[in-house]
Amino acid sequence: MSYILNIETATKNCSVALSKEGKTIVCFETAEEGYSHAEKLHVFIEQSIKEAGIDYKDLSAVAVSQGPGSYTGLRIGVSAAKGLCYALGIPLIAIDTLQSLASQVGVKDGLIVPMLDARRMEVYNAIFTSNLEYIRATQAEIITEESFSAIHEKIYFVGDGTQKCMTVLKKDNFIFIEGVIFPSAKEMCVLSYQKYSHNDIVDVAYFEPFYLKDFMVTLPKSKL
Numbered sequence: 001m002s003y004i005l006n007i008e009t010a011t012k013n014c015s016v017a018l019s020k021e022g023k024t025i026v027c028f029e030t031a032e033e034g035y036s037h038a039e040k041l042h043v044f045i046e047q048s049i050k051e052a053g054i055d056y057k058d059l060s061a062v063a064v065s066q067g068p069g070s071y072t073g074l075r076i077g078v079s080a081a082k083g084l085c086y087a088l089g090i091p092l093i094a095i096d097t098l099q100s101l102a103s104q105v106g107v108k109d110g111l112i113v114p115m116l117d118a119r120r121m122e123v124y125n126a127i128f129t130s131n132l133e134y135i136r137a138t139q140a141e142i143i144t145e146e147s148f149s150a151i152h153e154k155i156y157f158v159g160d161g162t163q164k165c166m167t168v169l170k171k172d173n174f175i176f177i178e179g180v181i182f183p184s185a186k187e188m189c190v191l192s193y194q195k196y197s198h199n200d201i202v203d204v205a206y207f208e209p210f211y212l213k214d215f216m217v218t219l220p221k222s223k224l
Contacts, residue, residue: 002060003052004196005045005084006188009037009077010069010097011116011160016044017185018052022193024186026051031182037076045080056088061201063093063192065100065183067210068124068138069116074209082204091201093192096210098126098138100191101159101183110154110175111135115161116183121168123161124212140212143168159183 001020008015008029014037015029028044030036049056064081067074085092101114107130116124121143127136141147143165148155151173157165158177166176195201 001058002193002196003054003058004061004063004093004189004192005048005059006063006095006185006192007041007045007077007081008065008097008100008183008185008188009041009073010065010067011073011182012070013182013184014040014044014073015183015185016041016048017189018048018054019189019193020052022190024189027184027186029184035070035073037073041076041080045084056084059084059088059090061085061091061093061192061196062088063095063188063195065097065185065188066094066207067097068140068212069097069183071211074211078207078209082207085204091196092204092207093195093200094202094207095188095191095195096126096138097183098124099128099132099134100187101181102126102128103132103187103191104181104184105130105156105158105177107154107156110156111151112156112158113148115157115159115165117159117161117164121164123159123165125159125161138210138212145170148174 006017013031017027062081098114102112112128126138
């Protein structure tokens with residue numbers, strides 16, 4: 001029996017899901033402006049194990065959202081995942097954050113573009129088929145009226161980055177999934193089980209999150 005603990009901390013959503021043979025059996029998550037990952041993540045992990053009625057030793061693997069996303073959020077999630085894998089002697093699985101987000105759309109035709117909010121008119125995005133196969137790899141892109149204009153089939157946009165893009169992306173084949181949608185550990189469950197079944201794991205010692213952009217520290221302005 002394969003129990004996999006799935007951890008998603010790449011955005012405001014702090015999310016933990018426990019899966020059994022790829023099916024979500026319990027999930028705890030919260031999306032807060034203050035990024036409460038450091039306080040909530042280990043509580044959610046403990047609650048997931050308790051709610052499922054299993055022990056940590058019953059886990060077959062830990063899956064973590066690899067990014068792109070919040071630098072601090074990713075560090076917290078990956079550190080927790082590595083710690084569990086080291087302590088339990090189980091494999092670590094890395095899940096593409098944007099692929100997991102794209103899986104929330106669930107369409108049978110067209111393309112899917114998951115978007116995570118970056119700065120100003122910039123988003124992290126990738127392009128997937130309806131079967132979640134890559135058409136274009138993850139990149140940081142400043143959105144303009146010309147973005148995606150060469151694509152004539154339906155494009156479904158999803159994620160918290162879509163809100164600011166709706167004002168400039170106006171083509172008839174552009175479809176925006178309503179609401180502010182964050183990546184969730186629930187959608188990681190199927191993906192992580194697929195990887196576990198194919199022994200698609202990462203090195204616990206050397207794995208690093210996919211930040212995409214360098215971490216930038218903004219110094220406070222001096223008061224004169």
